[in-house]
Amino acid sequence: MTVGDIRAHPRLEMRGIHKSFGATTALTDVSLRVLAGEVHALVGENGAGKSTLMKILAGVHRPDSGSMLLDGEPYDPADPHDGRARGVGMIYQELSIAPHLSVAENMMLGMEPRRGPFFARSRARAIALKTLAELGHPEVDVDQPAGRLAISQQQVVEIGRSVAMGCRVIVFDEPTSSLAQEDVTRLGDLIAKLAAQGIAILYISHFLEEVRRFSSSLTVMRDGRSVGGYPTATVSDERIVADMVGRDVHDLYPRSARKPGETLLEARIPGVGAMAVRRGEILGLCGLVGSGRTRTLRAIFGLDSIEAEVLMKGRPVVPAPRAAWFAGCGFVSENRKEEGLALDLSIADNVCLPALDRPPGRLGLVQPAELARRTRTWIAELNIRCQGPGQPLGSLSGGNQQKAAIARLIDADCDVWLMDEPTRGIDIAAKARIYQLMDQLVADPARPRAIVMVSSHLPELLGVCDRVMVVRRGRLGPPHIIGQVSAEQLMFEATGAA
Numbered sequence: 001m002t003v004g005d006i007r008a009h010p011r012l013e014m015r016g017i018h019k020s021f022g023a024t025t026a027l028t029d030v031s032l033r034v035l036a037g038e039v040h041a042l043v044g045e046n047g048a049g050k051s052t053l054m055k056i057l058a059g060v061h062r063p064d065s066g067s068m069l070l071d072g073e074p075y076d077p078a079d080p081h082d083g084r085a086r087g088v089g090m091i092y093q094e095l096s097i098a099p100h101l102s103v104a105e106n107m108m109l110g111m112e113p114r115r116g117p118f119f120a121r122s123r124a125r126a127i128a129l130k131t132l133a134e135l136g137h138p139e140v141d142v143d144q145p146a147g148r149l150a151i152s153q154q155q156v157v158e159i160g161r162s163v164a165m166g167c168r169v170i171v172f173d174e175p176t177s178s179l180a181q182e183d184v185t186r187l188g189d190l191i192a193k194l195a196a197q198g199i200a201i202l203y204i205s206h207f208l209e210e211v212r213r214f215s216s217s218l219t220v221m222r223d224g225r226s227v228g229g230y231p232t233a234t235v236s237d238e239r240i241v242a243d244m245v246g247r248d249v250h251d252l253y254p255r256s257a258r259k260p261g262e263t264l265l266e267a268r269i270p271g272v273g274a275m276a277v278r279r280g281e282i283l284g285l286c287g288l289v290g291s292g293r294t295r296t297l298r299a300i301f302g303l304d305s306i307e308a309e310v311l312m313k314g315r316p317v318v319p320a321p322r323a324a325w326f327a328g329c330g331f332v333s334e335n336r337k338e339e340g341l342a343l344d345l346s347i348a349d350n351v352c353l354p355a356l357d358r359p360p361g362r363l364g365l366v367q368p369a370e371l372a373r374r375t376r377t378w379i380a381e382l383n384i385r386c387q388g389p390g391q392p393l394g395s396l397s398g399g400n401q402q403k404a405a406i407a408r409l410i411d412a413d414c415d416v417w418l419m420d421e422p423t424r425g426i427d428i429a430a431k432a433r434i435y436q437l438m439d440q441l442v443a444d445p446a447r448p449r450a451i452v453m454v455s456s457h458l459p460e461l462l463g464v465c466d467r468v469m470v471v472r473r474g475r476l477g478p479p480h481i482i483g484q485v486s487a488e489q490l491m492f493e494a495t496g497a498a
Helices: 003-008 050-058 080-085 103-107 121-134 151-164 181-196 208-214 237-245 293-301 321-327 336-340 347-351 353-357 368-382 398-411 428-443 458-464 487-495
Strands: 010-021 024-035 039-044 065-070 088-091 169-173 200-204 217-222 225-231 263-269 273-278 281-286 309-312 315-317 329-332 416-420 450-454 467-472 475-481
Touching: 010 050, 010 200, 024 039, 024 050, 024 200, 039 050, 039 181, 039 208, 039 237, 050 080, 050 088, 050 169, 050 200, 080 088, 088 151, 103 121, 103 151, 121 151, 151 169, 151 181, 181 200, 181 208, 200 208, 217 237, 225 237, 237 428, 263 293, 263 450, 273 281, 273 450, 273 475, 281 293, 281 428, 281 458, 293 321, 293 329, 293 416, 293 450, 315 321, 321 329, 329 398, 336 398, 347 353, 347 368, 347 398, 353 398, 368 398, 398 428, 416 428, 428 450, 428 458, 458 487, 467 487, 475 487
Parallel strands: 024 225, 039 200, 039 217, 088 169, 169 200, 281 450, 281 467, 329 416, 416 450
Antiparallel strands: 010 024, 010 065, 217 225, 263 273, 263 309, 309 315, 467 475
């Protein structure tokens, strides 16, 4: 069989996959077909079944019914180790690197070469060096502890592990969530190189622009079913999103009539610069990772020990979280799991947390029934998929956790919203709902709010903001009016090329 013959036949087929967990049906009659050398994207909302399907492919779960074929042969892995040994590698969003082991030792995990009963270190080094050279990354030191590498290089080590094991299918699950833009480009080049070697790639991402850059075909999943399969080049974003949510979405970035009014927030940070945001507008902050975007937002809210002069509606406010909340300024952290939310507490406790400083109940006592009632309102308003206000927040998907973080600002009745990467790690349908909510808030004729938003995604900033400021090396640049500036201009300013 020639190389052309190989590429014309399915490397992987999943046929009629069903999976239930107790009374909950996770997958119903899901089918998938990926050719050798093809990059096939898998998209869908959080909870659509993507992860369950990939765990079945990897051997973590066994399907209730259905079948899988790998190069035309039956494939039914007993566990993840068996799956890797038979040719399916997984690159998870949370990398499985042993930080204290060397790069070579990490790459050989699960298939350690032996000389008698001993680990053949020189053989492991040789395999690691050869694999990294094939991947175009000979600069990675195979002898240093993997934990000392940058995230992007740790990812290369994980990919190298699958390549060294001879995997014919490699699954990338949200691989760019922690990468800078230049590392995303390098990853795309590496994926193309793997595909050119005949490896079938399954690529899961919430970023449609990455799906378009990296994949040649895609499958959309919704409610545990595969609802659409398309060549990537011929399908519109609107069609993809409509398949994901089950209805037409005409505009991902809605923009109602906005009328900027009084200045709600002014901030002056020594050594950084000054900024102001008005009622009825969204101000974006963009820049490279490490440029100081997040530090600027955190300084305004008082989360970091950085001197800042902050005015709310012309009145000085001490930069401290408690004072900011009382002044009507709320904050959504980019790191919701570690500092933005209390995952062990209920949805109601998280949503109403700022209000616990000033309980709404009689005699100043917290009334759980009242908190639950209010939370149910926001659950319905934001379409938070949950069992109810008392459910632990940590049991929700990332997108629904983010909606709860945003519900907190609505419940606290904030005039100014500081939002740091508000759509990171959530699906496109959840993003669309958040963009819609932001537009409604700033365009509300009765009481328009003001939003300051940090994002690494330039199309997002250009789509939702009214003005944008570039942060470069810790300093704020002048504001640009959306419609009068391009993504290229903003990138030039961010990198210092202009």
